[in-house]
Amino acid sequence: xxxxxxxxxxxxxxxxxxxxxxxxxxxxxxxxxxxxxxxxxxxxxxxxxxxxxxxxxxxxxxxxxxxxxxxxxxxxxxxxxxxxxxxxxxxxxxxxxxxxxxxxxxxxxxxxxxxxxxxxxxxxxxxxxxxxxxxxxxxxxxxxxxxxxxxxxxxxxxxxxxxxxxxxxxxxxxxxxxxxxxxxxxxxxxxxxxxxxxxxxxxxxxxxxxxxxxxxxxxxxxxxxxxxxxxxxxxxxxxxxxxxxxxxxxxxxxxxxxxxxxxxxxxxxxxxxxxxxxxxxxxxxxxxxxxxxxxxxxxxxxxxxxxxxxxxxxxxxxxxxxxxxxxxxxxxxxxxxxxxxxxxxxxxxxxxxxxxxxxxxxxxxxxxxxxxxxxxxxxxxxxxxxxxxxxxxxxxxxxxxxxxxxxxxxxxxxxxxxxxxxxxxxxxxxxxxxxxxxxxxxxxxxxxxxxxxxxxxxxxxxxxxxxxxxxxxxxxxxxxxxxxxxxxxxxxxxxxxxxxxxxxxxx
Amino acid sequence: xxxxxxxxxxxxxxxxxxxxxxxxxxxxxxxxxxxxxxxxxxxxxxxxxxxxxxxxxxxxxxxxxxxxxxxxxxxxxxxxxxxxxxxxxxxxxxxxxxxxxxxxxxxxxxxxxxxxxxxxxxxxxxxxxxxxxxxxxxxxxxxxxxxxxxxxxxxxxxxxxxxxxxxxxxxxxxx
Numbered sequence: 001x002x003x004x005x006x007x008x009x010x011x012x013x014x015x016x017x018x019x020x021x022x023x024x025x026x027x028x029x030x031x032x033x034x035x036x037x038x039x040x041x042x043x044x045x046x047x048x049x050x051x052x053x054x055x056x057x058x059x060x061x062x063x064x065x066x067x068x069x070x071x072x073x074x075x076x077x078x079x080x081x082x083x084x085x086x087x088x089x090x091x092x093x094x095x096x097x098x099x100x101x102x103x104x105x106x107x108x109x110x111x112x113x114x115x116x117x118x119x120x121x122x123x124x125x126x127x128x129x130x131x132x133x134x135x136x137x138x139x140x141x142x143x144x145x146x147x148x149x150x151x152x153x154x155x156x157x158x159x160x161x162x163x164x165x166x167x168x169x170x171x172x173x174x175x176x177x178x179x180x181x182x183x184x185x186x187x188x189x190x191x192x193x194x195x196x197x198x199x200x201x202x203x204x205x206x207x208x209x210x211x212x213x214x215x216x217x218x219x220x221x222x223x224x225x226x227x228x229x230x231x232x233x234x235x236x237x238x239x240x241x242x243x244x245x246x247x248x249x250x251x252x253x254x255x256x257x258x259x260x261x262x263x264x265x266x267x268x269x270x271x272x273x274x275x276x277x278x279x280x281x282x283x284x285x286x287x288x289x290x291x292x293x294x295x296x297x298x299x300x301x302x303x304x305x306x307x308x309x310x311x312x313x314x315x316x317x318x319x320x321x322x323x324x325x326x327x328x329x330x331x332x333x334x335x336x337x338x339x340x341x342x343x344x345x346x347x348x349x350x351x352x353x354x355x356x357x358x359x360x361x362x363x364x365x366x367x368x369x370x371x372x373x374x375x376x377x378x379x380x381x382x383x384x385x386x387x388x389x390x391x392x393x394x395x396x397x398x399x400x401x402x403x404x405x406x407x408x409x410x411x412x413x414x415x416x417x418x419x420x421x422x423x424x425x426x427x428x429x430x431x432x433x434x435x436x437x438x439x440x441x442x443x444x445x446x447x448x449x450x451x452x453x454x455x456x457x458x459x460x461x462x463x464x465x466x467x468x469x470x471x472x473x474x475x476x477x478x479x480x481x482x483x484x485x486x487x488x489x490x491x492x493x494x495x496x497x498x499x500x501x502x503x504x505x506x507x
Numbered sequence: 508x509x510x511x512x513x514x515x516x517x518x519x520x521x522x523x524x525x526x527x528x529x530x531x532x533x534x535x536x537x538x539x540x541x542x543x544x545x546x547x548x549x550x551x552x553x554x555x556x557x558x559x560x561x562x563x564x565x566x567x568x569x570x571x572x573x574x575x576x577x578x579x580x581x582x583x584x585x586x587x588x589x590x591x592x593x594x595x596x597x598x599x600x601x602x603x604x605x606x607x608x609x610x611x612x613x614x615x616x617x618x619x620x621x622x623x624x625x626x627x628x629x630x631x632x633x634x635x636x637x638x639x640x641x642x643x644x645x646x647x648x649x650x651x652x653x654x655x656x657x658x659x660x661x662x663x664x665x666x667x668x669x670x671x672x673x674x675x676x677x678x679x680x681x682x
Contacts, residue, residue: 166647187648234647347652350645352618352672357556357570380619380644411557411581413570419584447636457582458519459540464560464569465578465589466515466526467536467549472573 001317002026002077005103006070007045009081010060011371012387013293014041017079020309029073031066033059035379040371047073054381060084061193063091067098077101077316079309083383086292087114087161103316105270105291112266113289116160117198119266123286126265128258131277131285133200139185141178144199148177151201157181159188160196165235167191170202205439206277208232209244209284211259212300214311216321217269223256224304225330227296231425233348233441238418239425240296241335242303245396245434251282262289271297271312280437295338298367298390302334333399334392337407337426340384343416344450350384353377357413361406365392365399368406378415386417396434400426421445424453512539516597518590612655614677616670620644624666625677627659633679640676655681 005021006029007014018028018041030045035054042048049069052059059065063085070078078095080086086104093107104110113119117135124130132151137160138144148155148171157180159167167188169180185195208229215221228244229237247255259274266289273294275287297308306323315321342348358374370387372378378386391406393399407423428444430436512527527539531546538545550559552568560567570581577588592600616622623641627633638650660678664670 183648190643346617347650349617349649349651350647357554357572359554359557382645384645408583410584411568411570413556413572413581413586416586417584423583454520454585457585457587458524459545460560460562460567460569460582461519461580461587461589462517462524462526462540463538463545463547463562464549464558464571464580464582465517465519465591466528466538467547467560468558468571468573468578469515469591470528470530470536471549 001319002101002313004029004046004073004075005077005079005313006031006049006066006073006075007041007079007081008060008066008085009079009083010036010039010041010382011385012369013081013083013295013371015044015371016369017081017293017309018044020307020313023307024310024313026313029069029075031060031069033381035381038376040373040376049073054379056084056382060382063088063094066091067094067100070095070100071098075100077103077313079103079312080292082292082295087290089114101316103270103312105266105268105272109266109268110291113268113272113291114161116158116162116288119288120286122265123262126261128262128265128286129284131200131203131287134198137196137198138181139195139197141181144181145174145177147199148174151199154202154204155199156202157184157197157199159184159192159194160198161192161194162188165232167197168235203277203279203285205437206230206279207244207246207437208237208275208287209247209255209278210273210275210290210294211256212294212297212308213259213263213268213272213274214308214315214321214323215263215268215270215272216315217318218320220321221260221263221268222321222323222325222328223259224300224306224308224328226252226255227299229296230436230438231431231440232438233445237296237338238441239335239337239422239431240299241333241396241399242299243330243333246282246436247278248282251278251284255284258284258286262286270315271308295385295388296336298369298388299334299336302367302390302392303330303332304328305331332392332394333396334390335396335399335403336388336390337403337422338385338418339387339389339410339412339422340418341378341386341415342384342418344418344421345447345454346416347447348418350380351378351416352380353415355412355414357411359409359411361389361409363405365402366406367391368410386412386415400432420453421450424450514594516592516594518592519587610680611660612657612679612681613675614639614651614654614679616642616672616674616676617651618642618644619670619672620649622664622666622668622670622676623648625662629659629662631659633657633659642670651676653679655679657681 004027007017021028028045030042030048031051032042051065085091089107089110092102095102120130154172157169167184169184171180184197189195211226212224227240227242229240231239262274273290276284278284341351343351354377367390391402512529515526517524529537536547548561558571572579577590580587621643625640626638633653635656639653640651642649657680660680663675
């Protein structure tokens with residue numbers, strides 16, 4: 001087993017991986033940028049190395065700096081987390097060439113799956129169903145128009161080397177194609193260093209269901225069941241749950257088996273996720289394989305009882321999988337909400353600022369994977385994920401009620417967050433029914449609907465303001481009296497302030 | 508006991524609300540709002556910014572932080588900025604407002620980022636909620652939407668410019 005691992009990431013995922021390392025008795029090395037000098041992940045690690053300026057292109061995306069940091073600190077392996085360099089085959093190769101271990105699949109598997117176009121070819125050959133589209137990248141508008149016309153609108157423009165919704169555009173009409181193509185290529189270049197995009201048929205309002213797989217280097221490949229990730233906005237997942245409340249048991253069995261075939265056909269080693277689009281008749285199509293740890297891996301961990309990061313590290317260290325497929329018996333229900341620094345009332349625009357107050361949920365069935373603490377600054381340089389809140393219950397109803405309870409306890413002040421959106425989503429009857437698809441947000445969460453949800457808080461806020469104003473007024477009257485009486489005691493707690501208000505009234 | 512209701516005007520999300528307040532026994536207040544009367548209490552907790560509000564016996568936890576011009580409140584994750592005036596200062600302000608009617612609206616960058624593109628040109632009409640510009644931040648392209656219906660009077664910066672939070676982007680004339 002490794003003695004020391006460098007974690008090439010930041011935020012909640014860096015801490016999550018470091019926690020696993022600590023549990024396994026492994027030392028950790030953090031890397032941090034100028035914007036993260038006081039970030040939590042830097043201080044959680046046993047050692048930390050500064051790697052450059054705030055923009056990720058000067059720090060978290062510079063593979064040479066990260067590999068050098070590992071060599072300098074004597075780390076034997078690098079865990080890439082998700083995002084950043086996690087799905088860059090040249091990074092995986094450079095890590096291996098430097099004599100270090102990359103905690104993830106081989107560079108060849110990342111390449112095979114990383115290019116969405118070559119993955120489609122591979123899956124077709126292995127007999128895994130794929131959505132109609134082309135296997136070739138496109139950059140020219142005229143060419144794109146031709147392809148789109150051939151497949152038929154609506155189409156989806158996707159980054160060939162991307163994921164997570166960046167560099168992706170839905171196009172319904174020819175008129176939108178040119179601007180959408182340009183935007184997708186720009187975003188793709190900024191996020192993935194490649195402006196290669198391709199076009200596939202857009203399946204209207206599918207379910208997004210994915211299967212977690214684990215594979216060791218001795219040919220053992222197993223699945224850990226599925227996750228339903230259909231609550232998405234602009235192709236960014238917001239809520240994930242396991243198991244899927246939509247899939248029939250026979251389809252669940254088939255889709256999980258298909259995922260194992262997909263992983264095997266790419267000679268896949270380590271943890272990975274095979275994503276599928278599922279239509280209303282439960283037909284499923286291979287979407288892509290994510291060759292890394294997923295943001296939403298905790299829901300699977302909770303229902304299976306398996307620590308996926310532990311498994312990743314053990315597999316990378318050359319250990320054979322100890323878990324057999326028949327040992328995987330999911331139990332209960334887990335849900336995750338991705339709490340982001342975004343303003344639901346302002347088109348979910350990212351919100352930056354300093355967290356000046358923080359209260360976190362606790363109690364039974366709660367997991368809060370968070371990358372910040374009170375007084376931390378949420379900068380604009382990185383993605384807006386603040387924390388992942390995961391709840392567990394013996395059934396779906398308990399898990400949802402527990403999530404609502406936890407969201408009510410969670411108080412993050414200083415930036416706008418998506419917490420109020422989640423409260424609305426989790427009380428929506430379609431979500432509660434369990435049959436919701438990727439059209440869910442568009443259908444139910446227009447600006448007006450969110451605005452109505454916000455209005456339900458108005459009564460409380462108005463009443464609180466008017467009483468608070470009164471308490472403050474009484475307090476300042478007292479302050480004047482204090483200074484006249486040359487009494488220097490400053491009221492430093494709300495109770496004192498409140499007591500004075502009461503005293504004032506008794507007089 | 509002599510009833511001595513005080514009148515207040517509260518502005519929240521651009522809407523003005525009228526409230527009347529009466530201190531009753533101890534820490535209890537009676538509040539008259541939209542023709543309804545509520546019994547309410549606001550009790551501090553060990554955290555000086557978290558208060559327990561009880562309305563007609565039902566309890567809620569709110570985050571309350573007074574700022575210079577408004578009171579900031581968070582309830583169920585929603586953030587609110589609430590301006591409060593008593594009757595006297597309201598009358599005074601109304602008088603001042605009448606003498607200078609503002610029509611120009613300044614649209615500022617809601618966050619730092621790269622201003623990619625303006626989707627409207629000077630002189631063009633724009634509706635409330637219509638996309639005005641694209642600002643790239645946190646690796647995503649974000650649409651900035653107009654907060655008024657009116658016309659674009661002036662665009663203040665060229666496209667492809669890095670802007671700070673609060674930078675003046677566009678002056679609009681609201682209708």
